[in-house]
Amino acid sequence: MNTFKPSRVGDAPLIKWSLITLAVLLSCLMLLVPLASIFQQAFAGGWQLYIEHLSDADTLHAIGLTLIVAALTVPINLVFGVLLAWSVTRFEFPGRKILITLIDIPFAVSPVVAGLLYLLLYGNSGWLGSWLFEHDLQVMFAWPGIVMVTIFVTCPFVARELIPLMQQQGASEEEAAVILGASWWQLFRRVTLPNIKWALIYGVILTNARAVGEFGAVAVVSGNIRGETNTLPLHVQLLYEDYQAEAAFASASLLALIALFTLLLKAIVEWRQQRSLSAHHDNEQSQL
Amino acid sequence: MSIRLTNISKKFGQFQALSPLNLDIEEGEMIGLLGPSGSGKTTLLRIIAGLEGADSGQLHFGDRDVTQIHVRERRVGFVFQNYALFRHMTVAENVAFGLQVMPRKQRPSAAEIKQRVTHLLETVQLAHLAQRYPEQLSGGQKQRIALARALATQPEVLLLDEPFGALDAKVRKELRRWLRTLHDELKFTSVFVTHDQDEALELSDRVVVMSNGHIEQINTPAELYAQPNSRFVFDFLGNVNVFNANWQQPRWQNDAAFLVPPEQPELQQSGAIYVRSHELELADKPNSQACLPFDIVAITPIGAEVRLELAPRGWHSDELWEARFTHQRLKQLGLEKGSQVFATPQTGYFFGAEGDGAPIRLNWPFLPPGSLVFDI
Structure with missing residues (x-):
């Protein structure tokens, strides 16, 4: 006879294993298979062809432009995110709550709409654009426009990571530092920055991933000029529409690699955060 | 150093946190600010420190008018209710912080800082914890480190915001005695905030009883107990x-x-x-x-x-x-x-x-x- 073993709620083996199987199956089908197929398609013609596709002049330009956009976007949003998080968590001012809500606009608005708004504002007939046009400054359909919309789309990431953390940590450590005589810079470098370090890195990783991969907003303002204003995601689409599927997949595999690398970094950062907590406990144990 | 407050007042929006008040604190005195929450005692302490600016009035440390002086230049020691230790620094680094951020000309040498930190940790009897991180310490230990950190720059004024509020009764009693001894040894002027009448009566040379942003009574613990001058003070003292x-x-x-x-x-x-x-x-x-x-x-x-x-x-x-x-x-x-x-x-x-x-x-x-x- 089987002895009856009472289980926790929802712990019946049938339910447990069917749910787990379903979750694993769906993850494979929706996430893993497409990812694997990118590489499979990219390498369909062998290594030689793959390298050839990637060393095409237009592709190289697209890679370069994408890296430049990310290299400009990330530092700007890093500084902006810290400033924003600092002002809404350390100061009381009218409209503070509204500002916190405003930060989320880029998340709420479709990137395509964001791109259109920029086009209307800064395009040659837009009311800022006409002034720029008179002074011979080309913003739309050129790299500055691409950088601008990318900054718009990615600006919440750093601030969103920092605000809850800084709210929870409070201002008293900073007050203590100032009372002890720390200057503004000493305060930031030695107290604030170490406290928000990991959240900041996390925000940067997310910002970078999105900046590299942004399609919708960039598509509207770039003008798709091959070899001039084409970023990597746009380039993939162009190649695909030109029936160069293999070349498209080669470029796409680069984006996929960046994504995988981002995931790896994110995992490392999370692991470091965990470890910096448990390290203290180990330290304590060894001292006892 | 003596502290003199003249006509200090403070409003937060429409709320009158402090009505204009005067207070003279003598050199080497230990003053307890006693009152219920919302009585303005913490605001008063933060104004003395410079963390909060007064709307009106003057503040003097000795003969020096510090009303317009930035908190950084006031050189007071401050102990926070939640300790506010730097969480990513070891105990020794916490205590050394105030010395390390001094302007280059006044800053002691690295060896001297190290020696001062060791000495301070011995004073608070926690030298063996120098390499620990704050989260590894008990509440009482954190509070003593916070005190050591505040005393590192040898301030002449020490301000404490509900220093023992978060501790259990036994540790609180120990720390109270210990603070009193330290105060008598080092002869700084101290002001602390508390809502615990026993704490105020036991520690203070004089108690300042506050309610609704003004001072109800200032007197020695014995006199205060013998002659409370209002119903509020009477109610509040037991x-x-x-x-x-x-x-x-x-x-x-x-x-x-x-x-x-x-x-x-x-x-x-x-x-x-x-x-x-x-x-x-x-x-x-x-x-x-x-x-x-x-x-x-x-x-x-x-x-x-x-x-x-x-x-x-x-x-x-x-x-x-x-x-x-x-x-x-x-x-x-x-x-x-x-x-x-x-x-x-x-x-x-x-x-x-x-x-x-x-x-x-x-x-x-x-x-x-x-x-x-x-x-x-």
Whole structure:
């Protein structure tokens, strides 16, 4: 006879294993298979062809432009995110709550709409654009426009990571530092920055991933000029529409690699955060 | 260093956190700011530190006007309620911080800093924890590190915001004594905030009682206890029994209960008599001077004393009365739960119905303790 073993709620083996199987199956089908197929398609013609596709002049330009956009976007949003998080968590001012809500606009608005708004504002007939046009400054359909919309789309990431953390940590450590005589810079470098370090890195990783991969907003303002204003995601689409599927997949595999690398970094950062907590406990144990 | 506050006031939006107030703190004094939450005591402390700016008034450290001086330049030590230790620095780094951020000219050498930190950690008896991180310390240890950190720059003024609020009773008591010793040794001027009257009375040279943004009374603990100058101070300094009295010549009446005052014209009016719980005698009969009938509803031993909770019988009081006796005295009286007793105050404080002025202290000296039982 089987002895009856009472289980926790929802712990019946049938339910447990069917749910787990379903979750694993769906993850494979929706996430893993497409990812694997990118590489499979990219390498369909062998290594030689793959390298050839990637060393095409237009592709190289697209890679370069994408890296430049990310290299400009990330530092700007890093500084902006810290400033924003600092002002809404350390100061009381009218409209503070509204500002916190405003930060989320880029998340709420479709990137395509964001791109259109920029086009209307800064395009040659837009009311800022006409002034720029008179002074011979080309913003739309050129790299500055691409950088601008990318900054718009990615600006919440750093601030969103920092605000809850800084709210929870409070201002008293900073007050203590100032009372002890720390200057503004000493305060930031030695107290604030170490406290928000990991959240900041996390925000940067997310910002970078999105900046590299942004399609919708960039598509509207770039003008798709091959070899001039084409970023990597746009380039993939162009190649695909030109029936160069293999070349498209080669470029796409680069984006996929960046994504995988981002995931790896994110995992490392999370692991470091965990470890910096448990390290203290180990330290304590060894001292006892 | 002495501290002088002149006409200091502060508003947060529409809320008057501090009404204009004056306070003189002498060099080397230990001052307790005592009051309920929202009384403005923490705001006052933060204004002295420079973390908050006053809307009006002047602040002097000694002869130096520091009203407009930035918190960084005021050179005060400050201990936060939640310790505010730098969480990513070790204990030693925390203590060294104030020395390391000094301008290059004044900054001691690295070796000297190290030596000072070691010495400070020895002073707070935590040298063995130098390499730990704050989250590995107990509350009491954190508080001592916070103190060591505040003292590292040798401030002449030490400010403490509810320093022992988050600690359990035993650690709190230890730390209080220890702080007092440290204060007497190092001779800094200290101001601390507390809502615990025992803490204020035990630690302070003088206590500043605050309510609603103004100072109710400033005095030494002994004087404050002997002569509270308002109902608020009386209420705040420990449990007190209140007899609401209607003047009916020749005595104060409250339904079946009465008290006969000494013959002074200013006492011949309605008001309230405040009686401390240990200044109450009990007997099985009333006497010619006092008739306060009670039922004993609870007898609770508290350490060396026994607390009796008394419910008025045949008259009205907003709250139960309390009396305290030694175990021995209670045994002599032979009282138990449910007994009917009559109380007589030995000392009472009379507040007239008009205003909130200082009370008149009353003694019933013709009633030596233990000889209460005589008939009307």
